[in-house]
Amino acid sequence: MRKHFLISAIVVPTLLASAVWAQNASVQSLRGAAVDEHIAVEDVFHQDKDRFTRNYRQQPPLIPHSIDQYQIDLKANRCLSCHDWTQAGERNAPTLSMTHYQDREGNQLDVVAGTRWFCNQCHVPQADAPALVENTFEASN
Amino acid sequence: MSDANPGFIRRTWRWFWTPTGAISLGALLVSGFVAGVVFWGGFNWALEMTNKEEFCISCHEMQDNAFAEYQGSVHQNNSSGVRATCPDCHVPKDWGPKIIRKIKATKELYGHFITKSIWTREKFEDLRIDLAANEWRRMKSTNSQECRNCHNFEYMDFTAQENRAADNHQVALDEGKTCIDCHQGIAHELPEGWQDRYEQVVQEMAAAGELTLPDGRQVADAKGEIEGFLTSGN
Numbered sequence: 001m002r003k004h005f006l007i008s009a010i011v012v013p014t015l016l017a018s019a020v021w022a023q024n025a026s027v028q029s030l031r032g033a034a035v036d037e038h039i040a041v042e043d044v045f046h047q048d049k050d051r052f053t054r055n056y057r058q059q060p061p062l063i064p065h066s067i068d069q070y071q072i073d074l075k076a077n078r079c080l081s082c083h084d085w086t087q088a089g090e091r092n093a094p095t096l097s098m099t100h101y102q103d104r105e106g107n108q109l110d111v112v113a114g115t116r117w118f119c120n121q122c123h124v125p126q127a128d129a130p131a132l133v134e135n136t137f138e139a140s141n
Numbered sequence: 142m143s144d145a146n147p148g149f150i151r152r153t154w155r156w157f158w159t160p161t162g163a164i165s166l167g168a169l170l171v172s173g174f175v176a177g178v179v180f181w182g183g184f185n186w187a188l189e190m191t192n193k194e195e196f197c198i199s200c201h202e203m204q205d206n207a208f209a210e211y212q213g214s215v216h217q218n219n220s221s222g223v224r225a226t227c228p229d230c231h232v233p234k235d236w237g238p239k240i241i242r243k244i245k246a247t248k249e250l251y252g253h254f255i256t257k258s259i260w261t262r263e264k265f266e267d268l269r270i271d272l273a274a275n276e277w278r279r280m281k282s283t284n285s286q287e288c289r290n291c292h293n294f295e296y297m298d299f300t301a302q303e304n305r306a307a308d309n310h311q312v313a314l315d316e317g318k319t320c321i322d323c324h325q326g327i328a329h330e331l332p333e334g335w336q337d338r339y340e341q342v343v344q345e346m347a348a349a350g351e352l353t354l355p356d357g358r359q360v361a362d363a364k365g366e367i368e369g370f371l372t373s374g375n
Binding site: 065066068069071073074075076078081091092 | 214308309326327331333335
């Protein structure tokens with residue numbers, strides 16, 4: 001009985017004190033803002049959506065998306081299913097440069113020139129990654 | 142005359158429908174039940190046996206072409222360890238459509254044993270665009286049912302998707318498109334002229350009134366509206 005009284009005598013004032021202290025401390029909400037305050041959703045960056053600036057004037061533009069398993073061979077070219085002039089508008093994709101519809105004799109074609117068929121011969125996906133080999137390249141911009 | 146001296150078929154027919162004299166009703170019921178279990182079980186077992194990857198590639202046509210190309214594709218080799226094998230994409234899961242597909246597939250036996258229509262790589266390449274068009278037509282007409290066994294617009298978290306994918310999936314939803322409208326040739330090689338052929342398939346289906354999805358279904362007109370709301374801070 002005495003023991004119980006002793007415990008109560010210690011615990012009750014401690015609880016009361018901490019409750020008062022909590023009241024006084026500024027309440028920090030987990031939301032990070034007042035209830036009536038609007039929090040704009042942050043952008044989700046999974047990749048660099050915008051194209052990197054070219055490192056030199058003649059650099060083929062980099063590809064701002066993954067091209068894993070895109071078929072580019074004798075029979076089909078997956079890139080053209082969005083980037084060809086016939087599709088680009090509908091797919092909201094940049095059209096190929098018009099130089100790519102010109103054969104080596106300078107004739108204008110309606111389909112991409114054979115010399116330009118293999119996109120990834122010049123264009124590569126962009127990545128903000130360390131250089132694979134040590135080099136002294138300096139961008140001219 | 143036929144009654145006096147019935148033929149074999151007639152005799153068998155009569156014997157079959159004459160009440161049995163020696164076997165009890167219980168024995169008939171039990172044996173009928175057992176036979177039912179055996180036949181129905183056997184039927185489903187056979188159905189499952191023909192719905193396995195090993196069965197599909199037991200013919201060299203599939204082993205050397207379709208299966209070989211599927212190696213390394215995202216449905217065969219991926220980080221999650223889930224693999225979609227041949228029947229997951231090419232055989233409907235529902236019983237009715239599955240049986241229809243199985244019956245149609247008997248034509249493949251005819252092609253393998255009799256006409257040998259895709260016996261060599263060259264023959265396969267020649268027919269590839271027609272074979273692909275068949276699958277495109279099937280996918281388009283069922284709203285890509287086999288894809289939907291795993292992939293659903295409703296289950297997609299667009300915010301977790303790559304920007305380009307999220308944007309285009311929203312467009313697809315707004316315009317009532319289905320998976321195969323964009324995702325052709327994800328497991329097998331595309332033939333020359335595939336894009337024109339696909340458009341032709343869709344136009345043919347539209348002309349025949351076979352497109353079940355309404356054109357321009359406005360599920361979420363609100364893409365711009367939502368984006369505006371989220372960024373404007375009002």
